[in-house]
Amino acid sequence: MNTADESLALAAARGDRQAFASLLDRHYDRLFAFAMRLTGHRAEAEDLTQDICLALPHKLGGYRAEARFTTWLYRVAVNAAHDRRRRAATHARAAAGWADWELNRQAANAEDAAALDWLAQVMRALPDDLRDTVALTLGEGLSQKDAAQVLDLSEGTVAWRMSEVKKRLRALHQQESQA
Amino acid sequence: MSDDDLNRLAKALQATPPADPGKKAAHLRAALDNFDSHQERPADTRQTNTVLKGVSAMFDKLTTRTGLALTTGLVTAGAALLIVLPTGNLTQPPQITTQPEARVDDAAERDEMLIEPVVEPEIALDAAPTLAAPAPEAFVGGAAQSLAKSRAATREAPPRILPADPVLRPDTMDTEAFPQAEPNPLKITADEPVSTFSIDVDTASYGIVRQSLMTGALPPKDAVRIEEMVNYFPYDYPAPDADGAPFRPTVSTFETPWNADTQLVHIALQGRLPATTDRPPLNLVFLIDTSGSMNAPNKLPLLKQSLRLMLSELRPEDQVAMVTYAGSAGQVLAPTSASERDTILAALDRLDAGGSTAGQAGLQQAYATAAAMAEEDEVSRVLLATDGDFNVGLSDPDALTDFIADKRDSGTYLSVLGFGRGNLDDATMQALAQNGNGMAAYIDTLAEARKVLVDQLSGALFPIADDVKIQVEFNPATVSEYRLLGYETRALRREDFNNDRVDAGEIGTGHSVTAIYEVTPTGSPAELTDALRYGTASDTPAAFENELGFLRLRYKQPGAAESQLIETPIPAHPTDASDDARFAAAIAGFGRLLRGEKLAGGWTYADAIALAGETRGTDPFGYRAEALTLMRLAESLTVQRP
Numbered sequence: 134m135n136t137a138d139e140s141l142a143l144a145a146a147r148g149d150r151q152a153f154a155s156l157l158d159r160h161y162d163r164l165f166a167f168a169m170r171l172t173g174h175r176a177e178a179e180d181l182t183q184d185i186c187l188a189l190p191h192k193l194g195g196y197r198a199e200a201r202f203t204t205w206l207y208r209v210a211v212n213a214a215h216d217r218r219r220r221a222a223t224h225a226r227a228a229a230g231w232a233d234w235e236l237n238r239q240a241a242n243a244e245d246a247a248a249l250d251w252l253a254q255v256m257r258a259l260p261d262d263l264r265d266t267v268a269l270t271l272g273e274g275l276s277q278k279d280a281a282q283v284l285d286l287s288e289g290t291v292a293w294r295m296s297e298v299k300k301r302l303r304a305l306h307q308q309e310s311q312a
Numbered sequence: 313m314s315d316d317d318l319n320r321l322a323k324a325l326q327a328t329p330p331a332d333p334g335k336k337a338a339h340l341r342a343a344l345d346n347f348d349s350h351q352e353r354p355a356d357t358r359q360t361n362t363v364l365k366g367v368s369a370m371f372d373k374l375t376t377r378t379g380l381a382l383t384t385g386l387v388t389a390g391a392a393l394l395i396v397l398p399t400g401n402l403t404q405p406p407q408i409t410t411q412p413e414a415r416v417d418d419a420a421e422r423d424e425m426l427i428e429p430v431v432e433p434e435i436a437l438d439a440a441p442t443l444a445a446p447a448p449e450a451f452v453g454g455a456a457q458s459l460a461k462s463r464a465a466t467r468e469a470p471p472r473i474l475p476a477d478p479v480l481r482p483d484t485m486d487t488e489a490f491p492q493a494e495p496n497p498l499k500i501t502a503d504e505p506v507s508t509f510s511i512d513v514d515t516a517s518y519g520i521v522r523q524s525l526m527t528g529a530l531p532p533k534d535a536v537r538i539e540e541m542v543n544y545f546p547y548d549y550p551a552p553d554a555d556g557a558p559f560r561p562t563v564s565t566f567e568t569p570w571n572a573d574t575q576l577v578h579i580a581l582q583g584r585l586p587a588t589t590d591r592p593p594l595n596l597v598f599l600i601d602t603s604g605s606m607n608a609p610n611k612l613p614l615l616k617q618s619l620r621l622m623l624s625e626l627r628p629e630d631q632v633a634m635v636t637y638a639g640s641a642g643q644v645l646a647p648t649s650a651s652e653r654d655t656i657l658a659a660l661d662r663l664d665a666g667g668s669t670a671g672q673a674g675l676q677q678a679y680a681t682a683a684a685m686a687e688e689d690e691v692s693r694v695l696l697a698t699d700g701d702f703n704v705g706l707s708d709p710d711a712l713t714d715f716i717a718d719k720r721d722s723g724t725y726l727s728v729l730g731f732g733r734g735n736l737d738d739a740t741m742q743a744l745a746q747n748g749n750g751m752a753a754y755i756d757t758l759a760e761a762r763k764v765l766v767d768q769l770s771g772a773l774f775p776i777a778d779d780v781k782i783q784v785e786f787n788p789a790t791v792s793e794y795r796l797l798g799y800e801t802r803a804l805r806r807e808d809f810n811n812d813r814v815d816a817g818e819i820g821t822g823h824s825v826t827a828i829y830e831v832t833p834t835g836s837p838a839e840l841t842d843a844l845r846y847g848t849a850s851d852t853p854a855a856f857e858n859e860l861g862f863l864r865l866r867y868k869q870p871g872a873a874e875s876q877l878i879e880t881p882i883p884a885h886p887t888d889a890s891d892d893a894r895f896a897a898a899i900a901g902f903g904r905l906l907r908g909e910k911l912a913g914g915w916t917y918a919d920a921i922a923l924a925g926e927t928r929g930t931d932p933f934g935y936r937a938e939a940l941t942l943m944r945l946a947e948s949l950t951v952q953r954p
Contacts, residue, residue, distance in 0.1 A: 144527040145347075147608050147732060152527050153347050157340055165331035179335050186343035190350040197609075252324035271322035295318075302317035 138202035146193045153193070157186065160206060163273075167207065170272035171214045171265065173256055185213045200282065207273070207283040211265055218261060258301060266294045493534075493800035495907060500841055501788040507796055508804040510816030511581065511780045511825045514745060515764070516730055518544035519754030521906065522938070525945040531906060538798030538903035539827065545899065545935050547824045547892040549582035558776040559583045559819055561865060563882050566889035568830055569897055569923050570915030573838030577794075577829040577882060578893040579784075579863060583776055583819045591774060591821075593629040594693070595647070595685040599678040601698035602636045602663055610756060611732040615697050616660050618729075618761030623657070625766050626650035633681045634659055637674025647685045675715065682724045691774055693725040696744065699732040716747045717815070723871060725775060725818075729764070730754040746801075747815070763933070777867040779816040779875060782827060783809045786861040790884050792839050793832040797900045809866060812875045819867070826896045831860060833884075838912070860884045891927040895936065898924040902943055905950075917947035 138159070144152035164185060168178035192209055196202075256264055269280040270291070277295065281288040499507065517540035524531035552560035559581045568574040598619065606612040626632070627650060634645035634656075645659035675696070682692045716726060728745045730752065745752035753764045781804060786794055808814040819825060832838050865878040889897075902920045904911060921943045928936045 140527060143609075147610055148351050149527060150344070150347060150351075151529050154340070154344055155528070157343055161336055161340065162331055165336070166328040169328040170325050175329065175332075179332065179339075182331070182335075183339050183342065186339045187346050189343055190347035194350075248320075248324050252321065255321060267321065268325065271318065272325035272328075274322075274326075298321075299315075299318060302321065306317060 139198045142193060142196050142202045142205075143198055145190075146196050153190065156202075157189065160203075161186075163203075164206065164210060167210055167268065167273060168214070170268040171210070173253060177217075181210075181214055181217055184217065185210055188213065204279060204282050207269065207275075208285070211269075211283060214265070215261075255302065255305060258305060259298065263294055263298050263301075266291060267298055270295060495904070495909060496796045496798075496800055496803075498793055498795050498840060500793055501786045501791045502844070505788060506783060506785045506806050507794065507829070508781065508783045508806050508809045509796065509799045509827070510802045510804055511782060511819065511827070512539050512799060512802050512817050513543055513819065513823050513825060514540050514752045515544040516752045516754035517541055519730070519756050519760060522942055523754075523756045525942045525949070528945075528949070530946065530949050533907050536903055536906045537801065538900050538907075539802070540798075541903045542798065542826045542828065542896050542899045543824075545895070545939070546933070547580065547582075547826065547896065548890075548929075549580040549824050549892065551582050552584050554584075557876070557878060558867070558869070559780075559825075561863065561878060561880060563863060563880065564887045564889050564893050565860060565883065566886050566893065566897075569894070569919065570901055571830075571838055571912040573836045574830050574832045574912075575860075575886060576893075576897055577784075577831055577860060578889065578896060579782065579827045579829075580893070580896075581780070581819065581825040581865070583821055583823040583825075585822050593631070593687075593690045594626065594774075595631050595682060595690055596626075596633070597678045597682045597685070597692075597694045598632070598634045598645075599674055599694055599696045600634060600636045600663060601674075601696075603699075605699055606731070608732055611699055612663065614755065614758065614761065615729075615731055616663065617758055618755060618765055619660060619697075620657065621758070621762055622765040623650065623653060631685055632656055633685065635674060635678045635681060636663065637677075643677060643681060647681065679715075679719045679724055683722070686723070691725070692723065693727060695727050695729060697729045697731060699730065713743055713747050716744060720747065720815070728752040731756075746817075751818075751820075763935075774821045775818045775870045776821050777819045778870050778872075779812070779814075780819050780825075780865065780867040781809050781814075781816045781875075783864040783866075784829065784861050784882070785864070786831065787856055787859050787884075788834075789857055790834055790860050791831045792834045792836070792843075793841060795830045797828045797830060798903065799827065809864070812868070812873065818870075828896060828900050858884050891929050895924055895927040895929070898927065899939065902939070902946070906946060917943050917950065921947070 138156065141152045141156045141159075145156055161182070165178060165182045168181040168185070169175070172178045172181060188209070196205060200208075256267070259267065265284065266280060269275045269283055270277060275283065277291045278288050281291045284291065514537075517535060517537040520535045521531045521541065524535070550560055550562050552558065562580045562582070564578045564580075565575050566578070568576050600615065602612065606615075623632070630650040631647045632645065632650055633643065633647040635643050644662065645656060648655050650656070675694070678694045678696075682694055686692045720726070726744060726747075728751075731754075753760075755761050755764060783806070802817070804814065804816065817825075832840070860882040863880050863882055866875040867878075868875045898920050901911060901915060902917070902924070905915075905917060905920065921940060924936065924940055924943060928940070931937055
């Protein structure tokens with residue numbers, strides 16, 4: 134049976150331990166993948182995922198089923214990522230994250246490696262807010278409307294951010310072809 | 313060209329590496345630990361309690377239960393009642409309340425998250441691999457299994473009244489406590505022809521079963537009480553005559569749905585329908601638990617809504633008072649006429665959860681208030697609304713049940729409304745309601761609140777018969793074996809039937825009560841025991857061979873000291889079973905399946921669904937349709953875990 138995430142989340146908020154366990158188990162992989170997209174660094178993504186996991190029992194108390202659970206969870210994740218960035222000590226590391234983006238590098242062939250280098254280059258070039266937006270829309274496949282909900286922005290702002298991303302990609306492209 | 317770039321970026325971003333399984337397991341464990349410590353009762357407190365206070369807790373429990381047994385005749389010779397209770401809440405140290413902090417954060421969270429309701433279908437979030445949701449137990453893993461094992465072990469132990477060693481249930485995943493009672497064993501008519509029990513109009517078990525199934529888990533087996541599930545539903549049994557006994561028994565006998573070789577004896581009691589125009593004035597004292605643990609959307613806020621609903625059903629001559637208990641008990645609303653709605657609603661709105669629970673002081677004050685309100689020909693009742701967390705100020709659990717039993721004799725009734733899950737102390741709730749001549753209901757939704765407090769207001773509040781006991785004597789010439797379905801916690805000794813000092817359940821206006829026996833006719837292939845070689849002194853007069861047995865009922869008029877007797881024979885020939893009776897059988901079978909019993913003939917949830925669907929009738933409130941949904945949920949959950 135597939136109990137809706139929302140009712141599981143409400144049950145967990147009321148103290149149902151099993152509901153909490155199955156909810157987290159159901160979403161852990163997605164959460165980690167998202168953290169990976171936000172940070173570009175496995176260790177950093179693992180730390181971020183852990184932060185979120187540890188904060189969830191408390192955060193769930195505020196879950197009111199006003200939004201879809203996944204939307205709410207993305208929001209918690211983005212906020213947790215902000216918190217980590219704010220901590221000065223980790224800032225340098227987070228910024229460096231995309232420098233050694235290491236998607237299965239050992240196994241990857243040269244072509245993949247090139248693609249990854251490009252990805253790291255792109256993500257490094259983006260400021261935090263654009264990077265979050267890209268992780269949600271392109272990485273998680275959210276519509277601009279849903280991403281706007283997660284980020285608590287208007288849809289227009291997200292659309293603007295995406296066009297900004299496009300501009301920067303284009304600039305990068307031109308640099309590449311000139312090089 | 314830039315769209316190509318975006319596609320390229322999307323493709324690259326989606327190729328994330330999988331999570332490290334070791335890290336994942338560690339994170340999930342840490343999250344669960346945090347979850348535990350975030351709950352009202354931190355995990356380490358529980359541990360300390362188990363280790364250091366286990367023994368004293370056990371003895372406290374034992375005395376409590378013994379006290380109960382004396383008043384309600386809980387322990388009978390044949391009923392295997394195990395008194396190994398989980399570490400309860402009664403001796404807990406004051407709980408640590410983390411709630412105020414949580415509230416601040418909630419508000420912040422809400423402000424941050426002004427998100428409109430989403431109506432769009434789920435978008436493609438599944439790009440990242442998600443696990444198919446496993447059954448919750450599968451994930452909780454060790455803890456759940458060890459709990460299950462310890463329960464199983466408890467169950468396999470031979471019946472005994474006292475535990476042989478002071479081992480409490482090693483680890484409770486949550487702090488819910490359910491009375492542990494074995495399903496009634498098969499009785500051999502020749503050995504034990506008489507079965508005696510008290511009626512029960514509680515419905516709390518059904519609420520718990522529903523709540524569990526709705527959130528995707530089978531309910532704890534000990535939470536399933538068949539009589540409470542069966543009695544949850546309204547039935548259209550024949551009503552008594554206006555000037556006769558306050559209720560009317562109807563007995564029918566029909567083939568058991570799960571065994572063609574046995575029969576069900578279905579005993580229905582229908583209480584007199586409410587004469588709504590001339591009921592006596594009511595004095596209601598709401599005793600409201602406002603401890604920190606009530607601070608959850610399905611507890612105090614739901615309670616407030618429920619009481620608002622109920623208020624609209626009261627009349628100007630009715631009086632309402634409110635007492636809260638949390639840390640210290642206090643009267644928050646002096647006795648007020650129900651017509652002063654604004655005053656009452658304002659008092660309701662001021663209620664706020666915080667602090668720990670001083671149950672006993674609260675009860676004392678509530679009863680004192682009720683006593684002050686009582687006048688001639690009025691009905692006084694204390695309505696205790698709680699999540700079952702009596703943990704402070706309760707130095708002597710005995711005193712509490714004794715106190716309630718005392719007050720019962722003084723004419724004030726007690727009903728218990730349970731809210732929330734997680735630390736619902738079902739056993740204590742049951743004990744309180746049974747000792748207070750009341751009913752216990754579990755309220756998990758506003759719809760349930762409406763059922764209990766509004767639709768059944770009259771039944772819940774106006775008793776028409778007290779201490780209703782049922783005794784059935786089976787005829788060994790026609791019945792070789794029998795089994796009572798449910799009523800495990802309500803068994804009485806045979807001699808208690810005629811003892812008017814022994815307490816039993818009450819019936820309210822409009823209430824119906826159902827009891828079902830499964831009987832094996834003599835000579836049926838379904839007999840599980842062999843006939844005795846030397847036979848029994850078969851002195852049953854031939855005149856009785858058309859009788860399966862003899863039904864005796866005892867009850868008292870409210871307030872009366874002497875009981876009255878109703879007697880009627882149970883005919884041996886199968887009668888036409890009403891849809892109501894067969895629906896009740898479907899629910900009883902459903903309950904047995906939920907308790908993990910194997911039914912003869914491989915009867916499954918699918919059979920229960922078929923029978924309940926067939927006998928659903930008009931079902932004006934949709935209760936039976938909901939039961940069908942629960943059966944389907946249980947079926948799918950069971951298929952997952954063969």
